[in-house]
Amino acid sequence: MMPSFRALPPSLSGANRAVSASNEVDARRIHVPVARAMVDCAIYVEGQRLPGKYTHAAALAKVHELETQGQTAFVWLGLHEPDEHQMESVAQTFNLHPIAVEDAVHAHQRPKVERYDDALFLVLKTVKYVAHESVAQARQIVETGEIMVFVGADYVVTVRHGDHTGLAGLRQHLETEHIQLALGPYAVMHGIAEHVVESYLEVAQLMECDIDTIEEEAFSPDLKTDIAQIYMLKREVVEMRRAVNPLTAALQKITTDHKDLMTKEVTRYMRDVLSLQSQAGDQISSYDELLSSLVQAELAKVGLQQNLDMRKISAWVAIAAVPTMIAGIYGMNFDNMPELHWQWGYPLVLSLMASVCGFLYFNFRRNHWL
Structure with missing residues (x-):
């Protein structure tokens, strides 16, 4: 006798199709290779880049081989918005701490530095000035992103979030001036920190033009200032302040609590970056205070009117x-x-x-x- 089969109810068959589709999506995610998120992976020996292309695992194995031969080498792996499965593969290869890996995947972190044994995890907020014809027409002035940096004795792993956070130009510059790369992975961390802090100063200078324009309009008797423009600028300055100010404490911690991981020369470089960072923080704070004064002045003008x-x-x-x-x-x-x-x-x-x-x-x- 042939066995009889009953058709599944439409609701159950639909649920099964949904579960099957979900499993297929998960399977595709699991099999997404790290190369999809990899921007560059290079090996540096005495500051010189070795020719050829490497996977992250092959690059680290090559570095260990060179170290057994008495050569100083490290690998610099650059990733752009990796998912959990891609980052898990990188974490297993470089023995990265799970907490730091989770922060690197999900982003939205404040600037900070954390130490895990003999490795550092540094979070940097990046900023970009959004060009506009006038403040009155602008809807956004500052765009933010993030760069996470894992630094160990023989590796640097950078994880970027955002479209403007590229480090290709910095890598090319360091490869041209290979003296800094010869100082090791922590010199790369210094180069990234310096690159980010210099962008703070550049964006601050561009924002100063907008603030000067608003200030001139606010105190001009013949012009009427829309207070909404001041509030918009205030919001952008607050966003930039949140990106800039916390980094000061992180850099101070690197130059004091974690200087045993770096050479004296790299430590001096980091102190120079800290000086630039303090300058950027002071400039942003002055903008914040100025815009608060402009808000009060506009409110006083409204009250007088x-x-x-x-x-x-x-x-x-x-x-x-x-x-x-x-x-x-x-x-x-x-x-x-x-x-x-x-x-x-x-x-x-x-x-x-x-x-x-x-x-x-x-x-x-x-x-x-x-």
């Missing part, structure tokens, strides 16, 4: 109150009222109203109420 408007309204109300009061008195319809049946009473009352209103108007104009 409201007072002027209230004075004008009060003056017109006072002028209108005179004829209203006289007309109200003579509109009460009593029989025994003065001048009620006098032939010149009506012209006299109108003349009195006009005279009193004119007198009040003249005095208000003289006192700049109107």
Whole structure:
């Protein structure tokens, strides 16, 4: 007898298809190679790049082979927005700490430095100035990204998030000036930190032009400033301050608590970067204070204008109150009222109203109420 089969209900078959599709997506994610996220992977021996292309595992194996031969070498692996599975493969190869790996994948971290045994994990916030014709038309002035740097005795792994965080130009510059690369992986960390901090100063200088324009408009008697523009600039400066200021403590920690991992020369370089970082932080803080002052100035201007408007309204109300009061008195319809049946009473009352209103108007104009 042939076995009988029952068709699955439509809801169950749909659920099975959904589960199957989900499994296929997960399978594709698992098999996505690290090369998809890899920007560059190079081996450096005494500051010179070895020719050829390497996977991250082959590069580290080659470095270990060179070290057994008495040569100083390290690998620099650059990744752009890797997923969890790609980063897991890199973490197994370089023995990276799981907590740092999780931070590198999910991003949205504050600038910081953490030490795991004899390795450092540095988080840097990058900034980019968004070009615009005028502040009034701008919707965004500063765009942020992130660079995570894993540094060990024989490797540097950089993980970038954002479209403007490229390090190709820095790598080419260091390869041209190979003296710094000869100092080892921590010299690469210094180069990346210096590159990021210099971009802070460049963006700060560009933002200064926008702030100067707003400041000139705010204190110009002939121009009316939209306070929304000041708030927008304030928001962008606050975003940049959040990217810049925390890095100062991280760099200080590197030059004091973790200087045993670096040579004295690299430590001196890091102190120079710390000096530039302090300069950038001070500049951003001054912008923040200036924009706060501009907000207060605009609010004061609004309050002053409201007072002027209230004075004008009060003056017109006072002028209108005179004829209203006289007309109200003579509109009460009593029989025994003065001048009620006098032939010149009506012209006299109108003349009195006009005279009193004119007198009040003249005095208000003289006192700049109107």
